[in-house]
Amino acid sequence: MMFDWRWDFTWEILPRLISATANTLLAAGAGYGIAIVLGLVLALSQRTPYRLLTLVVREFVEFIRSTPLVLQIFFVFFVGPQIGIRLSPWTSGMIAIGLHYSAYLSEVYRGGLNSVPVGQWEACSALSLSTRKTYWRIIIPQALPACFAGMGNYLVGILKDTPMLSVIGVAELMHTANAIGSESYRFLEPYTLVGIIFLLVSLPTAGLVRISEMWVRRKLGVY
Amino acid sequence: MSYWEFLVEQGPRFVDGALITAVQFALAAVLAIAIALLAGLMKLSSNPLIKGSAVIYIELFRGTSLLVQLYWIFFVLPLFGLTLEKFTAGFVAVGMNLGAYGAELVRGGIQSVPRGQWEAAYSLSMSPAKRMWRIILPQALLNMLPPWGNLLIELLKGTALVSLISVADLMFEAKQINGSTYLSAQTFGTALIIYYLFARVLVTPFMRWLEQVMLRKLGRTE
Numbered sequence: 341m342m343f344d345w346r347w348d349f350t351w352e353i354l355p356r357l358i359s360a361t362a363n364t365l366l367a368a369g370a371g372y373g374i375a376i377v378l379g380l381v382l383a384l385s386q387r388t389p390y391r392l393l394t395l396v397v398r399e400f401v402e403f404i405r406s407t408p409l410v411l412q413i414f415f416v417f418f419v420g421p422q423i424g425i426r427l428s429p430w431t432s433g434m435i436a437i438g439l440h441y442s443a444y445l446s447e448v449y450r451g452g453l454n455s456v457p458v459g460q461w462e463a464c465s466a467l468s469l470s471t472r473k474t475y476w477r478i479i480i481p482q483a484l485p486a487c488f489a490g491m492g493n494y495l496v497g498i499l500k501d502t503p504m505l506s507v508i509g510v511a512e513l514m515h516t517a518n519a520i521g522s523e524s525y526r527f528l529e530p531y532t533l534v535g536i537i538f539l540l541v542s543l544p545t546a547g548l549v550r551i552s553e554m555w556v557r558r559k560l561g562v563y
Numbered sequence: 564m565s566y567w568e569f570l571v572e573q574g575p576r577f578v579d580g581a582l583i584t585a586v587q588f589a590l591a592a593v594l595a596i597a598i599a600l601l602a603g604l605m606k607l608s609s610n611p612l613i614k615g616s617a618v619i620y621i622e623l624f625r626g627t628s629l630l631v632q633l634y635w636i637f638f639v640l641p642l643f644g645l646t647l648e649k650f651t652a653g654f655v656a657v658g659m660n661l662g663a664y665g666a667e668l669v670r671g672g673i674q675s676v677p678r679g680q681w682e683a684a685y686s687l688s689m690s691p692a693k694r695m696w697r698i699i700l701p702q703a704l705l706n707m708l709p710p711w712g713n714l715l716i717e718l719l720k721g722t723a724l725v726s727l728i729s730v731a732d733l734m735f736e737a738k739q740i741n742g743s744t745y746l747s748a749q750t751f752g753t754a755l756i757i758y759y760l761f762a763r764v765l766v767t768p769f770m771r772w773l774e775q776v777m778l779r780k781l782g783r784t785e
Contacts, residue, residue, distance in 0.1 A: 406762035408723030418747035503630040527638040
Protein backbone atom coordinates (compact mmCIF):
# COMPACT_ATOMS: atom_id res chain seq x y z
CA MET A 341 0.00 0.00 0.00
CA MET A 342 1.65 3.17 -1.08
CA PHE A 343 -1.05 5.64 -0.29
CA ASP A 344 -3.40 5.51 2.69
CA TRP A 345 -5.24 8.56 3.85
CA ARG A 346 -6.04 8.21 7.57
CA TRP A 347 -9.14 10.08 8.63
CA ASP A 348 -8.58 9.62 12.37
CA PHE A 349 -5.17 11.26 11.98
CA THR A 350 -6.76 14.00 9.88
CA TRP A 351 -9.25 14.86 12.63
CA GLU A 352 -6.48 14.73 15.20
CA ILE A 353 -4.28 17.31 13.45
CA LEU A 354 -7.01 19.53 12.02
CA PRO A 355 -7.48 21.69 15.18
CA ARG A 356 -3.74 22.40 15.27
CA LEU A 357 -3.72 23.37 11.64
CA ILE A 358 -6.75 25.60 12.05
CA SER A 359 -5.23 27.50 14.95
CA ALA A 360 -2.06 27.87 12.87
CA THR A 361 -4.22 29.28 10.08
CA ALA A 362 -5.13 32.10 12.45
CA ASN A 363 -1.40 32.87 12.77
CA THR A 364 -1.00 32.78 9.00
CA LEU A 365 -3.84 35.27 8.59
CA LEU A 366 -2.38 37.44 11.33
CA ALA A 367 1.06 37.41 9.70
CA ALA A 368 -0.42 38.26 6.30
CA GLY A 369 -2.55 41.05 7.79
CA ALA A 370 0.25 42.60 9.81
CA GLY A 371 2.71 42.32 6.92
CA TYR A 372 0.19 43.92 4.59
CA GLY A 373 -0.43 46.75 7.04
CA ILE A 374 3.28 47.54 7.16
CA ALA A 375 3.56 47.25 3.38
CA ILE A 376 0.65 49.63 2.72
CA VAL A 377 2.19 52.40 4.83
CA LEU A 378 5.83 51.83 3.89
CA GLY A 379 4.90 51.47 0.23
CA LEU A 380 3.31 54.90 0.30
CA VAL A 381 6.46 56.34 1.86
CA LEU A 382 8.58 54.73 -0.86
CA ALA A 383 6.26 55.96 -3.61
CA LEU A 384 6.05 59.55 -2.31
CA SER A 385 9.78 59.79 -1.70
CA GLN A 386 10.23 59.26 -5.43
CA ARG A 387 8.21 62.38 -6.11
CA THR A 388 10.35 64.91 -4.24
CA PRO A 389 12.51 67.44 -6.10
CA TYR A 390 15.67 65.67 -4.86
CA ARG A 391 16.88 63.64 -7.84
CA LEU A 392 19.41 61.69 -5.79
CA LEU A 393 16.75 60.49 -3.35
CA THR A 394 14.55 59.36 -6.23
CA LEU A 395 17.46 57.46 -7.76
CA VAL A 396 18.40 55.73 -4.51
CA VAL A 397 14.80 54.77 -3.69
CA ARG A 398 14.23 53.45 -7.23
CA GLU A 399 17.29 51.24 -7.03
CA PHE A 400 16.29 50.07 -3.56
CA VAL A 401 12.82 49.12 -4.79
CA GLU A 402 14.32 47.24 -7.73
CA PHE A 403 16.70 45.47 -5.39
CA ILE A 404 13.95 44.32 -3.04
CA ARG A 405 11.77 43.22 -5.93
CA SER A 406 14.39 41.13 -7.66
CA THR A 407 15.83 39.23 -4.71
CA PRO A 408 14.16 36.25 -3.01
CA LEU A 409 11.97 36.87 0.01
CA VAL A 410 13.37 33.85 1.89
CA LEU A 411 16.84 35.30 1.64
CA GLN A 412 15.58 38.66 2.91
CA ILE A 413 13.89 36.91 5.84
CA PHE A 414 17.17 35.19 6.73
CA PHE A 415 19.03 38.46 6.31
CA VAL A 416 16.81 40.37 8.75
CA PHE A 417 16.70 37.50 11.23
CA PHE A 418 20.44 36.82 11.38
CA VAL A 419 21.95 40.24 10.80
CA GLY A 420 20.03 41.80 13.71
CA PRO A 421 21.89 39.84 16.41
CA GLN A 422 25.22 40.44 14.63
CA ILE A 423 24.87 44.17 15.18
CA GLY A 424 23.41 43.71 18.63
CA ILE A 425 19.66 43.82 18.00
CA ARG A 426 17.84 40.63 18.93
CA LEU A 427 14.63 40.29 16.97
CA SER A 428 12.05 37.60 17.55
CA PRO A 429 11.10 35.43 14.56
CA TRP A 430 7.75 37.23 14.39
CA THR A 431 9.29 40.70 14.39
CA SER A 432 11.94 39.92 11.80
CA GLY A 433 9.41 38.04 9.67
CA MET A 434 7.03 41.00 9.69
CA ILE A 435 9.84 43.43 8.86
CA ALA A 436 11.05 41.29 5.95
CA ILE A 437 7.66 40.50 4.44
CA GLY A 438 6.38 44.05 5.03
CA LEU A 439 9.45 45.54 3.39
CA HIS A 440 9.28 43.10 0.47
CA TYR A 441 5.68 43.91 -0.32
CA SER A 442 6.11 47.63 0.31
CA ALA A 443 8.42 47.63 -2.72
CA TYR A 444 5.69 46.04 -4.82
CA LEU A 445 2.99 48.33 -3.45
CA SER A 446 5.13 51.42 -4.06
CA GLU A 447 5.10 50.48 -7.75
CA VAL A 448 1.33 50.15 -7.62
CA TYR A 449 1.03 53.59 -5.99
CA ARG A 450 3.47 55.07 -8.48
CA GLY A 451 1.38 53.79 -11.37
CA GLY A 452 -1.78 55.12 -9.74
CA LEU A 453 -0.30 58.57 -9.07
CA ASN A 454 1.00 58.75 -12.63
CA SER A 455 -2.47 57.94 -13.94
CA VAL A 456 -3.88 61.18 -12.52
CA PRO A 457 -4.04 63.72 -15.39
CA VAL A 458 -1.46 66.49 -15.16
CA GLY A 459 -4.26 69.09 -15.36
CA GLN A 460 -5.34 68.10 -11.87
CA TRP A 461 -1.93 69.05 -10.49
CA GLU A 462 -1.97 72.30 -12.39
CA ALA A 463 -5.46 73.09 -11.08
CA CYS A 464 -4.21 72.50 -7.51
CA SER A 465 -1.30 74.86 -7.91
CA ALA A 466 -3.57 77.40 -9.61
CA LEU A 467 -5.77 77.30 -6.52
CA SER A 468 -2.58 77.45 -4.43
CA LEU A 469 -3.52 74.40 -2.38
CA SER A 470 -0.86 73.15 0.00
CA THR A 471 1.06 69.99 -0.97
CA ARG A 472 -0.72 68.09 1.77
CA LYS A 473 -4.12 69.19 0.61
CA THR A 474 -3.24 68.54 -3.00
CA TYR A 475 -2.39 64.92 -2.21
CA TRP A 476 -5.12 64.20 0.33
CA ARG A 477 -8.07 65.93 -1.26
CA ILE A 478 -7.37 65.86 -4.97
CA ILE A 479 -4.72 63.40 -6.11
CA ILE A 480 -5.02 60.35 -3.84
CA PRO A 481 -8.81 59.96 -4.18
CA GLN A 482 -8.36 59.88 -7.96
CA ALA A 483 -5.31 57.62 -7.89
CA LEU A 484 -6.94 55.08 -5.58
CA PRO A 485 -9.20 53.28 -8.11
CA ALA A 486 -6.22 52.66 -10.39
CA CYS A 487 -4.30 51.23 -7.42
CA PHE A 488 -7.01 48.95 -6.19
CA ALA A 489 -6.53 45.98 -8.52
CA GLY A 490 -2.80 45.84 -7.84
CA MET A 491 -3.27 46.24 -4.09
CA GLY A 492 -5.77 43.37 -4.03
CA ASN A 493 -3.46 41.09 -5.99
CA TYR A 494 -0.65 41.69 -3.54
CA LEU A 495 -2.94 40.99 -0.59
CA VAL A 496 -3.45 37.51 -2.03
CA GLY A 497 0.26 37.39 -2.85
CA ILE A 498 1.38 38.17 0.70
CA LEU A 499 -0.95 35.48 2.02
CA LYS A 500 0.68 32.91 -0.24
CA ASP A 501 4.17 34.01 0.75
CA THR A 502 3.63 33.62 4.52
CA PRO A 503 4.76 29.93 4.45
CA MET A 504 8.29 31.26 3.91
CA LEU A 505 8.18 32.61 7.47
CA SER A 506 8.36 28.99 8.65
CA VAL A 507 12.09 28.97 7.84
CA ILE A 508 12.87 31.14 10.87
CA GLY A 509 10.31 29.39 13.07
CA VAL A 510 7.20 31.56 12.91
CA ALA A 511 4.47 29.14 13.97
CA GLU A 512 2.25 29.60 10.93
CA LEU A 513 0.57 26.92 8.83
CA MET A 514 3.61 25.50 7.06
CA HIS A 515 5.68 25.42 10.22
CA THR A 516 2.93 23.49 12.01
CA ALA A 517 2.63 21.05 9.11
CA ASN A 518 6.39 20.48 9.20
CA ALA A 519 6.24 19.88 12.95
CA ILE A 520 3.41 17.37 12.56
CA GLY A 521 5.32 15.66 9.75
CA SER A 522 8.47 15.24 11.79
CA GLU A 523 6.59 14.05 14.90
CA SER A 524 4.47 11.44 13.16
CA TYR A 525 6.45 10.70 9.97
CA ARG A 526 3.22 11.27 8.07
CA PHE A 527 3.40 13.92 5.39
CA LEU A 528 0.41 13.11 3.22
CA GLU A 529 -2.29 14.53 5.49
CA PRO A 530 -0.58 17.67 6.87
CA TYR A 531 0.79 18.90 3.54
CA THR A 532 -2.40 18.10 1.65
CA LEU A 533 -4.50 19.85 4.29
CA VAL A 534 -2.25 22.89 4.15
CA GLY A 535 -2.79 23.01 0.39
CA ILE A 536 -6.56 22.75 0.82
CA ILE A 537 -6.63 25.40 3.55
CA PHE A 538 -4.67 27.76 1.30
CA LEU A 539 -7.13 27.20 -1.53
CA LEU A 540 -10.04 27.77 0.85
CA VAL A 541 -8.56 31.03 2.07
CA SER A 542 -6.96 32.48 -1.06
CA LEU A 543 -9.71 31.81 -3.62
CA PRO A 544 -12.46 33.56 -1.58
CA THR A 545 -10.01 36.38 -0.76
CA ALA A 546 -9.35 36.85 -4.46
CA GLY A 547 -13.10 36.87 -5.11
CA LEU A 548 -13.67 39.37 -2.31
CA VAL A 549 -10.97 41.61 -3.72
CA ARG A 550 -12.74 41.63 -7.10
CA ILE A 551 -16.09 42.50 -5.49
CA SER A 552 -14.70 45.30 -3.32
CA GLU A 553 -12.80 46.64 -6.31
CA MET A 554 -16.07 47.02 -8.21
CA TRP A 555 -17.72 48.52 -5.14
CA VAL A 556 -15.01 51.19 -4.73
CA ARG A 557 -15.15 52.01 -8.42
CA ARG A 558 -18.89 52.51 -8.26
CA LYS A 559 -18.61 54.52 -5.05
CA LEU A 560 -16.08 56.87 -6.63
CA GLY A 561 -18.06 57.08 -9.85
CA VAL A 562 -15.40 55.53 -12.11
CA TYR A 563 -16.20 52.48 -14.18
CA MET B 564 38.53 39.33 8.83
CA SER B 565 37.92 41.86 6.10
CA TYR B 566 35.15 41.43 3.59
CA TRP B 567 37.73 40.82 0.88
CA GLU B 568 39.27 37.91 2.79
CA PHE B 569 35.80 36.55 3.38
CA LEU B 570 35.06 36.66 -0.36
CA VAL B 571 38.33 34.98 -1.28
CA GLU B 572 37.73 32.22 1.23
CA GLN B 573 34.05 31.59 0.53
CA GLY B 574 33.98 32.67 -3.14
CA PRO B 575 34.10 29.17 -4.64
CA ARG B 576 31.06 28.10 -2.63
CA PHE B 577 29.10 31.15 -3.74
CA VAL B 578 30.05 30.36 -7.33
CA ASP B 579 28.99 26.71 -6.97
CA GLY B 580 25.69 27.76 -5.50
CA ALA B 581 25.11 30.40 -8.14
CA LEU B 582 25.72 27.84 -10.90
CA ILE B 583 23.14 25.46 -9.42
CA THR B 584 20.72 28.40 -9.15
CA ALA B 585 21.39 29.24 -12.82
CA VAL B 586 20.70 25.63 -13.88
CA GLN B 587 17.54 25.46 -11.76
CA PHE B 588 16.44 28.78 -13.24
CA ALA B 589 17.01 27.61 -16.83
CA LEU B 590 15.24 24.27 -16.40
CA ALA B 591 12.32 25.80 -14.48
CA ALA B 592 11.99 28.55 -17.11
CA VAL B 593 11.83 26.06 -19.99
CA LEU B 594 9.22 24.01 -18.12
CA ALA B 595 7.21 27.10 -17.17
CA ILE B 596 7.15 28.39 -20.76
CA ALA B 597 6.04 25.01 -22.13
CA ILE B 598 3.32 24.64 -19.49
CA ALA B 599 2.18 28.24 -19.91
CA LEU B 600 1.81 27.82 -23.66
CA LEU B 601 -0.06 24.53 -23.30
CA ALA B 602 -2.36 25.60 -20.46
CA GLY B 603 -2.92 29.04 -21.98
CA LEU B 604 -4.03 27.54 -25.30
CA MET B 605 -6.11 24.91 -23.51
CA LYS B 606 -7.93 27.62 -21.60
CA LEU B 607 -8.97 29.19 -24.90
CA SER B 608 -10.35 25.89 -26.19
CA SER B 609 -14.08 25.61 -26.80
CA ASN B 610 -14.08 22.03 -25.53
CA PRO B 611 -15.29 22.30 -21.89
CA LEU B 612 -13.22 19.30 -20.80
CA ILE B 613 -9.95 20.75 -22.12
CA LYS B 614 -10.79 24.22 -20.89
CA GLY B 615 -11.89 22.88 -17.49
CA SER B 616 -8.69 20.94 -16.88
CA ALA B 617 -6.62 24.03 -17.71
CA VAL B 618 -8.71 26.16 -15.33
CA ILE B 619 -8.32 23.60 -12.53
CA TYR B 620 -4.57 23.42 -13.08
CA ILE B 621 -4.18 27.19 -13.10
CA GLU B 622 -6.37 27.82 -10.05
CA LEU B 623 -4.77 24.99 -8.09
CA PHE B 624 -1.26 26.28 -8.63
CA ARG B 625 -2.11 29.95 -8.28
CA GLY B 626 -4.30 29.39 -5.25
CA THR B 627 -1.66 27.69 -3.09
CA SER B 628 1.89 28.64 -2.20
CA LEU B 629 4.96 27.58 -4.11
CA LEU B 630 6.47 26.28 -0.88
CA VAL B 631 3.41 24.10 -0.22
CA GLN B 632 3.60 22.74 -3.77
CA LEU B 633 7.31 22.08 -3.46
CA TYR B 634 6.90 20.12 -0.21
CA TRP B 635 3.92 18.27 -1.62
CA ILE B 636 5.82 17.22 -4.74
CA PHE B 637 8.89 16.24 -2.76
CA PHE B 638 7.36 14.58 0.33
CA VAL B 639 3.89 13.43 -0.71
CA LEU B 640 4.22 12.35 -4.34
CA PRO B 641 6.53 9.45 -3.36
CA LEU B 642 3.57 8.02 -1.42
CA PHE B 643 1.76 7.79 -4.75
CA GLY B 644 4.70 5.89 -6.20
CA LEU B 645 6.28 8.84 -7.99
CA THR B 646 9.62 9.62 -6.39
CA LEU B 647 11.45 12.64 -7.76
CA GLU B 648 15.03 13.36 -6.91
CA LYS B 649 15.35 16.63 -4.96
CA PHE B 650 17.02 18.45 -7.85
CA THR B 651 14.20 17.43 -10.21
CA ALA B 652 11.48 18.08 -7.66
CA GLY B 653 12.92 21.59 -7.21
CA PHE B 654 12.71 22.84 -10.78
CA VAL B 655 9.52 20.89 -11.50
CA ALA B 656 7.72 22.63 -8.62
CA VAL B 657 9.00 26.08 -9.57
CA GLY B 658 8.25 25.51 -13.26
CA MET B 659 4.75 24.21 -12.65
CA ASN B 660 3.93 27.08 -10.29
CA LEU B 661 5.15 29.86 -12.55
CA GLY B 662 3.72 28.04 -15.58
CA ALA B 663 0.25 28.56 -14.11
CA TYR B 664 0.87 32.30 -13.85
CA GLY B 665 2.36 32.30 -17.35
CA ALA B 666 -0.72 30.55 -18.76
CA GLU B 667 -2.79 33.59 -17.89
CA LEU B 668 -0.26 35.81 -19.69
CA VAL B 669 -0.44 33.57 -22.77
CA ARG B 670 -4.23 33.66 -22.73
CA GLY B 671 -4.27 37.44 -22.34
CA GLY B 672 -1.61 37.87 -25.02
CA ILE B 673 -3.54 35.78 -27.54
CA GLN B 674 -6.80 37.54 -26.77
CA SER B 675 -5.15 40.91 -27.30
CA VAL B 676 -4.38 40.12 -30.96
CA PRO B 677 -6.96 42.08 -33.01
CA ARG B 678 -9.86 40.11 -34.44
CA GLY B 679 -9.00 41.23 -37.96
CA GLN B 680 -5.82 39.14 -37.81
CA TRP B 681 -7.85 35.99 -37.13
CA GLU B 682 -10.27 36.84 -39.89
CA ALA B 683 -7.50 37.63 -42.38
CA ALA B 684 -5.78 34.32 -41.68
CA TYR B 685 -9.11 32.56 -42.01
CA SER B 686 -9.91 34.20 -45.33
CA LEU B 687 -6.49 33.14 -46.64
CA SER B 688 -7.68 29.61 -45.73
CA MET B 689 -4.77 28.91 -43.42
CA SER B 690 -5.08 25.79 -41.31
CA PRO B 691 -5.86 26.48 -37.62
CA ALA B 692 -2.38 25.29 -36.60
CA LYS B 693 -0.67 27.49 -39.15
CA ARG B 694 -2.86 30.45 -38.25
CA MET B 695 -1.93 30.11 -34.59
CA TRP B 696 1.76 29.47 -35.18
CA ARG B 697 2.49 31.95 -37.97
CA ILE B 698 0.01 34.77 -37.39
CA ILE B 699 -1.39 34.87 -33.87
CA LEU B 700 1.39 33.63 -31.59
CA PRO B 701 4.18 35.94 -32.87
CA GLN B 702 1.99 38.97 -32.26
CA ALA B 703 0.77 37.61 -28.94
CA LEU B 704 4.38 36.98 -27.93
CA LEU B 705 5.29 40.60 -28.47
CA ASN B 706 2.35 41.72 -26.34
CA MET B 707 3.25 39.49 -23.45
CA LEU B 708 7.03 39.93 -23.39
CA PRO B 709 7.11 42.74 -20.78
CA PRO B 710 5.04 40.81 -18.19
CA TRP B 711 7.10 37.70 -18.94
CA GLY B 712 10.17 39.65 -17.90
CA ASN B 713 8.61 40.19 -14.48
CA LEU B 714 7.51 36.57 -14.32
CA LEU B 715 11.06 35.35 -15.00
CA ILE B 716 12.30 37.46 -12.08
CA GLU B 717 9.63 35.83 -9.90
CA LEU B 718 10.84 32.48 -11.19
CA LEU B 719 14.41 33.31 -10.26
CA LYS B 720 13.25 34.24 -6.77
CA GLY B 721 11.20 31.06 -6.60
CA THR B 722 14.27 28.93 -7.18
CA ALA B 723 15.63 30.08 -3.81
CA LEU B 724 13.00 27.87 -2.17
CA VAL B 725 14.57 24.67 -3.53
CA SER B 726 17.25 25.16 -0.86
CA LEU B 727 14.60 24.10 1.67
CA ILE B 728 14.62 20.58 0.21
CA SER B 729 18.46 20.67 0.34
CA VAL B 730 19.26 21.41 -3.29
CA ALA B 731 22.70 23.04 -3.01
CA ASP B 732 21.77 26.31 -4.70
CA LEU B 733 22.96 29.82 -3.82
CA MET B 734 20.50 30.15 -0.95
CA PHE B 735 21.56 26.77 0.47
CA GLU B 736 25.26 27.62 0.27
CA ALA B 737 24.59 30.96 1.95
CA LYS B 738 22.89 29.19 4.85
CA GLN B 739 25.80 26.75 5.14
CA ILE B 740 28.39 29.54 5.08
CA ASN B 741 26.39 31.48 7.67
CA GLY B 742 26.32 28.38 9.86
CA SER B 743 30.09 27.97 9.77
CA THR B 744 31.27 31.59 9.87
CA TYR B 745 28.45 33.43 11.68
CA LEU B 746 29.15 36.40 9.39
CA SER B 747 25.49 36.85 8.54
CA ALA B 748 25.57 40.33 7.02
CA GLN B 749 28.44 39.45 4.69
CA THR B 750 27.04 36.05 3.76
CA PHE B 751 23.42 36.92 3.11
CA GLY B 752 24.38 40.33 1.73
CA THR B 753 26.66 38.72 -0.87
CA ALA B 754 23.94 36.24 -1.83
CA LEU B 755 21.40 39.05 -2.17
CA ILE B 756 23.76 40.96 -4.45
CA ILE B 757 24.36 37.89 -6.62
CA TYR B 758 20.62 37.37 -7.05
CA TYR B 759 20.21 41.05 -7.83
CA LEU B 760 22.96 41.03 -10.45
CA PHE B 761 21.51 37.86 -11.98
CA ALA B 762 18.16 39.60 -12.40
CA ARG B 763 19.47 43.02 -13.36
CA VAL B 764 22.41 42.11 -15.59
CA LEU B 765 21.19 38.88 -17.20
CA VAL B 766 17.41 38.42 -17.13
CA THR B 767 16.11 41.96 -17.65
CA PRO B 768 18.53 42.98 -20.46
CA PHE B 769 17.90 39.66 -22.18
CA MET B 770 14.15 40.30 -22.19
CA ARG B 771 14.70 43.84 -23.50
CA TRP B 772 16.86 42.44 -26.28
CA LEU B 773 14.25 39.82 -27.12
CA GLU B 774 11.61 42.51 -27.32
CA GLN B 775 13.76 44.50 -29.77
CA VAL B 776 14.29 41.38 -31.89
CA MET B 777 10.56 40.64 -31.95
CA LEU B 778 9.75 44.24 -32.85
CA ARG B 779 12.14 44.07 -35.78
CA LYS B 780 10.83 40.69 -36.94
CA LEU B 781 7.28 41.97 -36.93
CA GLY B 782 8.38 45.14 -38.71
CA ARG B 783 7.15 47.41 -35.96
CA THR B 784 10.25 49.54 -35.49
CA GLU B 785 9.97 53.12 -36.57
